[in-house]
């Protein structure tokens with residue numbers, strides 16, 4: 071069966087990825103905080119949202135374009151920042167950057183990317199957004215901001231929902247850590263997944279490319295608990311471009327961020343990877359949109375698995391939607407062709423969903439309450 075036929079849904083790429091990836095890597099990507107309840111409840115909440123079909127509206131010409139910060143983007147969904155993407159497939163970071171360039175969509179480049187932030191923005195042809203994890207080492211964090219400015223990034227994402235890395239039992243049980251430490255169980259895991267292991271061996275294990283050479287190192291588990299509103303103020307002052315804060319779930323926080331000069335907010339539960347008992351972020355999105363009014367740039371990620379989910383997030387108040395795990399699984403499933411296929415499916419699903427709803431434009435999606 072061709073890859074085109076095999077890949078029809080998120081679950082298809084997830085299952086193909088499960089066969090290709092070592093258990094340790096699959097659990098790193100697929101895993102969530104605690105028992106995975108927060109992640110599951112959000113997905114069930116999204117699934118339970120109902121859309122209203124309308125008929126006889128002539129929806130022959132449907133326009134999926136939307137604008138972010140006054141600039142038109144090619145598709146209504148983009149790429150979440152994700153660390154160590156090359157674990158899903160050698161060269162994954164660059165595949166995502168090429169996708170971003172080709173489609174003209176934003177691509178979050180993680181502090182913990184496997185390719186340097188300079189190369190990523192070059193490959194994404196200026197569509198990349200740099201995502202900053204503020205570490206306890208303030209000097210190193212501001213040095214990264216300076217590098218992003220020099221590399222001509224127009225948008226900075228400050229991720230604020232990781233004061234401490236969430237407790238993620240699935241990756242911990244597998245002994246996941248960066249760089250890898252290979253004990254007997256990892257050795258067995260790699261041996262049983264030879265396609266991944268040989269590819270990774272041949273291309274070299276993914277590194278934290280923004281921290282190579284003699285610059286400060288990145289510790290994934292370092293505490294960022296010291297970050298506060300004064301830090302936000304300083305970073306806002308240092309960044310002249312669009313300043314976006316990611317990982318916000320509270321109306322009061324969102325209101326204060328807007329007042330502090332933040333240009334856009336990503337409502338997100340980090341894909342359920344931080345707090346198991348978290349409220350479904352899709353509901354927080356509705357509450358925050360209602361509080362901030364229609365004009366404010368409010369973005370959404372977490373639990374998006376299909377084009378219908380994307381339309382639902384717009385209906386809940388998003389001005390743009392980001393997708394995470396789906397892209398990593400698609401690349402594990404079929405490399406760049408798998409990624410292109412998953413994108414094609416999601417885009418088609420968005421378009422079909424609009425047609426069912428009697429809509430010709432993303433901008434006409436009615437609010438869901």
Ligand SMILES: Cc1cc2nc3c(=O)[nH]c(=O)nc-3n(C[C@H](O)[C@H](O)[C@H](O)COP(=O)(O)O)c2cc1C
Pocket residue numbers: 098099100150151152153180181182201229316338339340341342371372373374392393394395396
């Ligand atoms: C493997 C993996 C790595 C991630 N790394 C980062 C990161 O470095 N920075 C960040 O802000 N968010 C990171 N996230 C969170 C995503 O940006 C996003 O919030 C989440 O994946 C969205 O949920 P979804 O995967 O259900 O689409 C990561 C998520 C995954 C799955």
